[in-house]
Amino acid sequence: MDSVNFELANDGIWTVTQLNRQVGQLLEANFSRIWVRGEISNFTQAASGHWYFSIKDEGAAVKAVMFRGRAQATGFIPKPGERFEFRVNVTLYEPRGDYQLQVESMRRAGRGDLHEAFLILKEKLAAEGLFDQGRKREIKPMPLAVGVVTSMAAAALRDVLTALARRAPHVPVIIYPAPVQGMDSAGKLVQALQDAIARNEVDTLLLVRGGGSLEDLWSFNDETLARTIASSPIPIISGVGHETDFTIADFVADLRAPTPTAAAELSCRTRQTCLNQVDAAFNALTVSQHRLLERAGLRLDRAVACLVSPQQRLQQQNERLQVLKSRLARAASAPHDRHAARLALIRAKLAHAQPRLPELRNELNRQIQHLSTSTQRLIERRGQRLKAASQTLEALSPKNILERGYAIVRNEDGEIIKNALDLSVGERLAVELGQGSLQANVLQVHALL
Structure with missing residues (x-):
C-alpha cells in the first residue's frame, strides 16, 4: 500500500475527525478504480438523477452511489436482484464514519464484453450519422x-x-x-x-x-x-x-x-379519425357546392340585366321609322323608281333589324336548362364518388368478411388458428361466425396437400 502521513494531536491521541480523515485517505489511496462484482439491492433513483443502492453478495453488503452524469451514460436502469460488475472508488463519509463506493461505470456480470461491444458499435454508428x-x-x-x-x-x-x-x-x-x-x-x-x-x-x-x-x-x-x-x-x-x-x-x-x-x-x-376526415370532406364539398350555385345565380342575374327590353327595342325602331317616313315625304319630288328602291331597301333593313323575341326567349330557356342539368350532374357525380368511398370502407370491414361465410377459429388460449397442423385431436375450439359463435372439438387433422 502507498504510505500515508498521519497527523496526530500534540498529546498523541486521535480525535474522531482525524481518524475518519486518515481512514478515508487510506481507502482512496489504495482502493481507487477497482472492480467489484455483486447484486443490486435497495435501488433508489433520486429526483436529482443520482442512483443510491447497495451492492451485496452471499456474505456482505456495502452502500454505493452513482452520480447523475455517469448514470445517464449507462444507457439502462438496473433492477434489484440483477448482478453487475462495478468500477468504483472507495470513499469514507467522515461525519458518520460510513464508507461507501462511488460507482464510475457498471456492466452486467459475465456480460461485460457484450455491453462494451454495444457501446463501441453505438459510438461507431453515431459517428457515421x-x-x-x-x-x-x-x-x-x-x-x-x-x-x-x-x-x-x-x-x-x-x-x-x-x-x-x-x-x-x-x-x-x-x-x-x-x-x-x-x-x-x-x-x-x-x-x-x-x-x-x-x-x-x-x-x-x-x-x-x-x-x-x-x-x-x-x-x-x-x-x-x-x-x-x-x-x-x-x-x-x-x-x-x-x-x-x-x-x-x-x-x-x-x-x-x-x-x-x-x-x-x-x-x-385510428379508423374513427379517418371517418371524421371523410365527414369533414363531405361537409366541405357541400359548402363548396352551395357557393357554386350562388355564383351561378349571380351570373344569371347579371345576364338578365344586360338584355334589352323588346318593347324598348320596338319603340326605338318605330321612332326611326317615323324619321324615315318624314325623309321620304320630303323627297317626293325625286324620281319614282329611285324612291321606290330606297323605300324597299329601308324596309329590308327594318325587317332585318326587328328583334326576334321568341328566338331570344328560347335561347335563354335553353341556357337555364343547361345550367340546371350540369349542376345536377355534378351533384350526382360527387354523391356517387362519396358512396363508392363509403362502400369501400364498409367492404374492408372484417365483419363483412365473416358475413360472406368465413369464420375465425381460436384455440382454448384465444389464439387464432391458421394451420391445421397446430391442432391436436380432441382439442376444443371456439368458432366465430358472421352471426354468433360455436364450440367444436377436433376429430381429425389433415395437412394441406
Whole structure:
C-alpha cells in the first residue's frame, strides 16, 4: 500500500475527525478504480438523477452511489436482484464514519464484453450519422398496409395485431416472420427486412419483440441489421423490449416506440379519425357546392340585366321609322323608281333589324336548362364518388368478411388458428361466425396437400 502521513494531536491521541480523515485517505489511496462484482439491492433513483443502492453478495453488503452524469451514460436502469460488475472508488463519509463506493461505470456480470461491444458499435454508428434525426424518414399517418417483422410465436405479435385490429381494422397487416433471439437470429431478421423491402407491399414496417435480458435482445444490436434499417426506403418503427430497454435498432430506426403495442399505435391513425376526415370532406364539398350555385345565380342575374327590353327595342325602331317616313315625304319630288328602291331597301333593313323575341326567349330557356342539368350532374357525380368511398370502407370491414361465410377459429388460449397442423385431436375450439359463435372439438387433422 502507498504510505500515508498521519497527523496526530500534540498529546498523541486521535480525535474522531482525524481518524475518519486518515481512514478515508487510506481507502482512496489504495482502493481507487477497482472492480467489484455483486447484486443490486435497495435501488433508489433520486429526483436529482443520482442512483443510491447497495451492492451485496452471499456474505456482505456495502452502500454505493452513482452520480447523475455517469448514470445517464449507462444507457439502462438496473433492477434489484440483477448482478453487475462495478468500477468504483472507495470513499469514507467522515461525519458518520460510513464508507461507501462511488460507482464510475457498471456492466452486467459475465456480460461485460457484450455491453462494451454495444457501446463501441453505438459510438461507431453515431459517428457515421446513422442516428441523425435529419436522415430519418417520416411515418405515413394513413398507410395502405403495415408490415410486422417478428417471430410468429412472439407475444409481441399478438399485441401488435390486437392493437391494429382495435385501432385501424381497415389497414391490412403483412407478417414477415423471423426469430428474434438465438443462433443467427440477427441474420434472419436482416433477411426478413430485405424481403419486405424487395416486395414493397407495405408503407410502414414494425420491428418488434418483447422484453428480455441483454443476451435476449442482442440480435437487435447487430451492425448489419442496423445498416439494413438505415438504408431501408420504407419507414421502420422499432418496438423492442420495454420502455427502459435500448438497442442499436432503436437508435437507427426512423421512430422508436417504448413497446410493441406502442409501435402499432404509432404506425397509423385510428379508423374513427379517418371517418371524421371523410365527414369533414363531405361537409366541405357541400359548402363548396352551395357557393357554386350562388355564383351561378349571380351570373344569371347579371345576364338578365344586360338584355334589352323588346318593347324598348320596338319603340326605338318605330321612332326611326317615323324619321324615315318624314325623309321620304320630303323627297317626293325625286324620281319614282329611285324612291321606290330606297323605300324597299329601308324596309329590308327594318325587317332585318326587328328583334326576334321568341328566338331570344328560347335561347335563354335553353341556357337555364343547361345550367340546371350540369349542376345536377355534378351533384350526382360527387354523391356517387362519396358512396363508392363509403362502400369501400364498409367492404374492408372484417365483419363483412365473416358475413360472406368465413369464420375465425381460436384455440382454448384465444389464439387464432391458421394451420391445421397446430391442432391436436380432441382439442376444443371456439368458432366465430358472421352471426354468433360455436364450440367444436377436433376429430381429425389433415395437412394441406
